[in-house]
Amino acid sequence: MTALSPVEAEPLLYNTTSNRPNPMYDKTIAEQSRALASGEISSVELTQTYLDRIRLFDGDINSFITVTEALALEQAAAADQRRAAGDANAMTGIPVAHKDLFCTQGVKTSCGSKMLDNFIAPYESTVTGKFRDAGAVMLGKTNMDEFAMGSSNENSHYGPVKNPWDKSAIPGGSSGGSAAAVAAQLAAGATGTDTGGSIRQPASHCGITGMKPTYGRVSRWGMVAYASSLDQAGPMTRSAEDAAIMLNTMAGFDNQDSTCLDHEVPDYTATLNDSLEGLTIGLPKEYFAAGLDSEVEQQIRNAIAEYEKLGANVKEVSLPNARLCIPAYYVIAPAEASSNLSRFDGVRFGHRCEDPKDLMDLYIRSRSEGFGEEVKRRIIVGTYALSAGYYDAYYRKAQQIRRLIRDDFLNAFKECDVIMGPNAPTSAFDIGSMSNDPVAMYLSDIYTLSVNLAGLPGLSVPAGMANQRPVGLQIIGQHFDEARLLNIGHRFQQATDWHQKSPALV
Amino acid sequence: MQWETVIGLEIHVQLATKTKIFSGASTAFGAAPNTQACAVDLGLPGILPVVNEEAINMAIKFGLGIDADINKVNVFERKNYFYPDLPKGYQTTQLEKPIVGAGHVDITLADGSTKSIRIHHAHLEEDAGKSLHEDFHGMSGIDLNRAGTPLIEIVTEPDLRNAEEAVAFAKKLHSIVTTLGICDGDMSQGSMRFDVNVSVRPKGQQEFGTRTETKNLNSFKFMEAAILKEVERQIDLIEDGGTVIQETRLYNGDTGEARSMRSKEEANDYRYFPCPDLLPVIIDDSRLEKLKTEMPEMPDAKKARFIADFGLSDYDAEILSADQGTANYFEATVHASDDAKLSANWIMGELSRSLNQNSIAISASPVTADMLGGLIKRIKDNTISGKIAKEVFEVLWQGECSTADAVIEKKGLKQVTDTGAIEAMIDDVLANNTQQVENYRVAEEDKRGKMIGFFVGQCMKASKGKANPGMVNQILKQKLDG
Numbered sequence: 001m002t003a004l005s006p007v008e009a010e011p012l013l014y015n016t017t018s019n020r021p022n023p024m025y026d027k028t029i030a031e032q033s034r035a036l037a038s039g040e041i042s043s044v045e046l047t048q049t050y051l052d053r054i055r056l057f058d059g060d061i062n063s064f065i066t067v068t069e070a071l072a073l074e075q076a077a078a079a080d081q082r083r084a085a086g087d088a089n090a091m092t093g094i095p096v097a098h099k100d101l102f103c104t105q106g107v108k109t110s111c112g113s114k115m116l117d118n119f120i121a122p123y124e125s126t127v128t129g130k131f132r133d134a135g136a137v138m139l140g141k142t143n144m145d146e147f148a149m150g151s152s153n154e155n156s157h158y159g160p161v162k163n164p165w166d167k168s169a170i171p172g173g174s175s176g177g178s179a180a181a182v183a184a185q186l187a188a189g190a191t192g193t194d195t196g197g198s199i200r201q202p203a204s205h206c207g208i209t210g211m212k213p214t215y216g217r218v219s220r221w222g223m224v225a226y227a228s229s230l231d232q233a234g235p236m237t238r239s240a241e242d243a244a245i246m247l248n249t250m251a252g253f254d255n256q257d258s259t260c261l262d263h264e265v266p267d268y269t270a271t272l273n274d275s276l277e278g279l280t281i282g283l284p285k286e287y288f289a290a291g292l293d294s295e296v297e298q299q300i301r302n303a304i305a306e307y308e309k310l311g312a313n314v315k316e317v318s319l320p321n322a323r324l325c326i327p328a329y330y331v332i333a334p335a336e337a338s339s340n341l342s343r344f345d346g347v348r349f350g351h352r353c354e355d356p357k358d359l360m361d362l363y364i365r366s367r368s369e370g371f372g373e374e375v376k377r378r379i380i381v382g383t384y385a386l387s388a389g390y391y392d393a394y395y396r397k398a399q400q401i402r403r404l405i406r407d408d409f410l411n412a413f414k415e416c417d418v419i420m421g422p423n424a425p426t427s428a429f430d431i432g433s434m435s436n437d438p439v440a441m442y443l444s445d446i447y448t449l450s451v452n453l454a455g456l457p458g459l460s461v462p463a464g465m466a467n468q469r470p471v472g473l474q475i476i477g478q479h480f481d482e483a484r485l486l487n488i489g490h491r492f493q494q495a496t497d498w499h500q501k502s503p504a505l506v
Numbered sequence: 507m508q509w510e511t512v513i514g515l516e517i518h519v520q521l522a523t524k525t526k527i528f529s530g531a532s533t534a535f536g537a538a539p540n541t542q543a544c545a546v547d548l549g550l551p552g553i554l555p556v557v558n559e560e561a562i563n564m565a566i567k568f569g570l571g572i573d574a575d576i577n578k579v580n581v582f583e584r585k586n587y588f589y590p591d592l593p594k595g596y597q598t599t600q601l602e603k604p605i606v607g608a609g610h611v612d613i614t615l616a617d618g619s620t621k622s623i624r625i626h627h628a629h630l631e632e633d634a635g636k637s638l639h640e641d642f643h644g645m646s647g648i649d650l651n652r653a654g655t656p657l658i659e660i661v662t663e664p665d666l667r668n669a670e671e672a673v674a675f676a677k678k679l680h681s682i683v684t685t686l687g688i689c690d691g692d693m694s695q696g697s698m699r700f701d702v703n704v705s706v707r708p709k710g711q712q713e714f715g716t717r718t719e720t721k722n723l724n725s726f727k728f729m730e731a732a733i734l735k736e737v738e739r740q741i742d743l744i745e746d747g748g749t750v751i752q753e754t755r756l757y758n759g760d761t762g763e764a765r766s767m768r769s770k771e772e773a774n775d776y777r778y779f780p781c782p783d784l785l786p787v788i789i790d791d792s793r794l795e796k797l798k799t800e801m802p803e804m805p806d807a808k809k810a811r812f813i814a815d816f817g818l819s820d821y822d823a824e825i826l827s828a829d830q831g832t833a834n835y836f837e838a839t840v841h842a843s844d845d846a847k848l849s850a851n852w853i854m855g856e857l858s859r860s861l862n863q864n865s866i867a868i869s870a871s872p873v874t875a876d877m878l879g880g881l882i883k884r885i886k887d888n889t890i891s892g893k894i895a896k897e898v899f900e901v902l903w904q905g906e907c908s909t910a911d912a913v914i915e916k917k918g919l920k921q922v923t924d925t926g927a928i929e930a931m932i933d934d935v936l937a938n939n940t941q942q943v944e945n946y947r948v949a950e951e952d953k954r955g956k957m958i959g960f961f962v963g964q965c966m967k968a969s970k971g972k973a974n975p976g977m978v979n980q981i982l983k984q985k986l987d988g
Contacts, residue, residue, distance in 0.1 A: 348593065
């Protein structure tokens, strides 16, 4: 990709100049959808705008691994025709990006790994297939921590992603490419996946809205597995309303995924404006304890004060086993990963070493060469945790803790409707500042991991700036309470403008 | 020293589902390599398994068929190991919560007594693919058509005491799964594969000796030979002052050679854990009740009924009830012929000999039960002799005619029962063999019985086998003794 110089680029691609206030790429999916419906803009024009912006800005940000330009324009033209034929929905013609772990037929699906650098998926994931069927346009596949393992997007074979707000900062991870692309207005929305915070934390760090739905709400078919019992796909957008629109397309039962639940899918946009009068917000005391950056805490408390103005009540709750989520998660997720990643053996697909001398050599060198450091670390940890003699002490114990953590939430929800708190102890840290200390990095996941272990839905909405970098508010709901969370996020966004802010890119 | 052998078996039975246990790909045998392996079977990134409910039903039927407990909560686990024909790097199987709990299979021993062999459990799992080591010039080929074929692995207690018992057990198990219709029973295509755990101990000793496991035996004959060879090896080893090492062994049925594959120390740590892609399968009472109503008559019950209703011997009833195809054929033949004893004899004799010689399943026999029944009817009403009947059978087998009556008509095989015609024929024979007649008449009474056979033979030859042998005998006696 050759980056155009700013001089060459059309002025309409910039949001720093005032020649065209609030250009189309600075609008939400809801707004773009209305503009497409009214004929104000075509999908081809909108798509071309994003493709141009990607060419201009992404050389630096590195949020895309693959840009599917020709396919995108083809899909955009088809979407315009479809709209003309009167067969459009809210996503028809909207240009989105997909995290590079959703299999997309005929398009490279790398998972951010050298292992799958040569992997062209021969089939389509349910999630991307649903967007395709809805007439959404795929701009490309976004960068990510290798196999979704990481909190900073530094663990990618394709290089780190930069935070569009401050290019010395990480965007968060593992869906860092999706978060950065949406924040930099290189896509109207993006898909992400969240195994331990991988949607909420990068959304928080990049100042966008991100939702991890209830485990089983969105099909995992075609999503390359990291930790099967925790992985869940969700939308990453510029508003809660957009997240509702995308979730309307993503959610639903899939008979190809045994863990996908056959639970009614409401229209998530229908209840966005419901009143918050009488809503009880629980604040876990464990989420406001030592380790939380004071500026982050201040932004979170300001956001909660905003909710009080909207009619909500606030009370302290307790999640007594919260601190155990880190050891439990870092046993269960690597254990599952060690098994899920066994198929990458150099035999049928993915990286194969040169001239293997025998089978063992093929396995050892293909895997040693194909996987990065963090992936190897987690495979080794997981293999150890499942080994004979250690299973009871690690894996079984972690599963017991998982149940305690879930029970903590269910108990807390007897006293409140939703739980709020930070997504991470700090705003985005500097690239490279934690890469030599994996444990410190793991500890930064403390507020997000429990939600995955309990299978609950969680939403992050932009709630201010801390140390000149965005901070998100995490809203945790009960199982299948996505509509309520989106309503709560949307009402906040009606009262505040944090979600409308975007980084200056030039 | 007197030695006692202790044998336990693990049997892999391929279930006769149309599709695989976790995917919609066909399970049919014999397709071109890798043409019956879909994305799930290939273990592509992002694929997920969905349980084939028919495989669950078949496993439950097996449990009901061996009088076992069915576990209501079923958990699938991953058994992790690397091998090229194991695409996901793990086999999805069951460990802590297998679908079938303890049960038993009863076998008949050589002395006619019955012995109950305890089944420890049986669990559901997916088959692996096949590695093909020939024809690839220093490389191995992988065929994943078999990957994901549903299996039940049946594990016995160490209740078997010799190769003969093990074979009797294996045959009985074959009979059970084919009767249930959950397995096609075709051993040559790997539908049933046996792992044998063998140890020896001095007779009278309580504790077991160190066992070895010989894997993947796919015929009764190979299993028997492998056990005999292993027992001999272990006894020789111990008597020479050595000790048996716990190991996994391979037996080559074609060469009769056995060798060590890996010792216990080299065994994999399979790192079992519950498969997070599959929810526990809960079997409710209504499902169990429905499956109970679909159960066929099991071999033991069928055998008892054959003895009671048809007056068969224990031995005949055992053989004829052993598999569904044979039992169905037998009952249809009895229905058509109205003679159980002759039906039994013909099926176990002429028919099974012809089927074996041509490797044809009884269900595909060119001589149908109706045809055989029609043939037996003509034996019973003296239209043909037993000897001629064999000729008629041969013609039917060749497919020249479709009923015994048509063969008899076409070939003119109707038995001669006309007394005058037989007498004339006998007179001819006696006139042509005067010396033999003389010898007969001067012979002692007790020698004559044997000598009359000559004249019967000549008469039958003269009539081309069509003369009624009973009448020939009777009239000959009268004339010679007369």
